[in-house]
Amino acid sequence: MADAATLLPVPGAGLPQEDPWAQVLGDLEMTAVFCSTGRFSEPWGLALPPLPGTTMFHLLLDGRAVVDVEGEHHDLAPGDLVLVPHGTGHRITGAAGDPATGLWDVDRTVVADRYEQLRIAGGGRPATLVCGAVGFTDPGVGRLLASLPPVLRAPGPGASGADPDRAWLRALVTAIDHEVRRPRPGTDVVTARLADVLLVHVVRGWLEAEEPASGWIAALRDPALGPVLRAVHAAPADPWTVESLAAVARLSRSAFAERFTGTVGEPPMAYVAGCRLDAAARLLREGDASVEAVSRRVGYDSVPGFHRAFVRRHGTTPGAWRASGGAPTLADALGR
Structure with a gap:
């Protein structure tokens, strides 16, 4: 499954704000x-x-x-x-x-x-x-x-x-x-x-x-959290902190962290890390940049650290992901 980074409309990217689902469905x-x-x-x-x-x-x-x-x-x-x-x-x-x-x-x-x-x-x-x-x-x-x-x-x-x-x-x-x-x-x-x-x-x-009370869709619709998701997905490699994300949400650090975790289901910085690794998966599938270059583009200074994090998230190495094109197979689904 892919990076939410590409799933959200980015302000100024040409998507009409009255149709927040156009890119979600397009991806x-x-x-x-x-x-x-x-x-x-x-x-x-x-x-x-x-x-x-x-x-x-x-x-x-x-x-x-x-x-x-x-x-x-x-x-x-x-x-x-x-x-x-x-x-x-x-x-x-x-x-x-x-x-x-x-x-x-x-x-x-x-x-x-x-x-x-x-x-x-x-x-x-x-x-x-x-x-x-x-x-x-x-x-x-x-x-x-x-x-x-x-x-x-x-x-x-x-x-x-x-x-x-x-x-x-x-x-x-x-x-x-x-x-x-x-x-x-x-x-x-x-x-x-x-x-x-x-x-x-x-x-x-x-x-x-539907209007779910929690989850990713609920966060996207939330007037404080929606802008945060858009900002992170537009630039996952930026040096985000809980404080800088809270500033985007226009909430105090503690109020933001509690609201984000309660709605999305994971802490803000875990979400940012996931977005970076999903963006890396997309870059590996679509381009020919080296694994080192991709790791830098998504905000990692250490290639070994990026490698370990990628395996934890996607269940395979960056090189193997690129070789397979990231496409699931029946053997993958069956765990074979």
């Missing part, structure tokens, strides 16, 4: 860990394992389905999309009580490296699904994902209500349905890209509708 650059289409008939079910560091989704194209995440049950109608932001293990079945087969034990056809077609033939009512797991190329997206609830659900374009989004959402689901039913060269890429748009739509809807 949800996804990479498929896996994507699949499923043709099932009842009784059917999938048991998905936990995939840490990923966001999983299910789009029901036709039929019916029930998603069970941490004891929460969600009945899906055609066009409905369910998002599991934290990679939590869960089940999706044709009907409540249907048996669930482990994801890796389902009959499948491998179409491409990260794209498969799944089949379960129970002989009853049919259903068609697009399912998948995605990672994010920017590590700081984790701050946004951590603020989301265990499950996000977007009603399909056929749901009741005068939502102006229905027309384009219907067109998007229709396009995915077309690709699934008439696979051609590149169907895996097109389906994944269309699913990306749907996922951003779900997150945007939640951002517009």
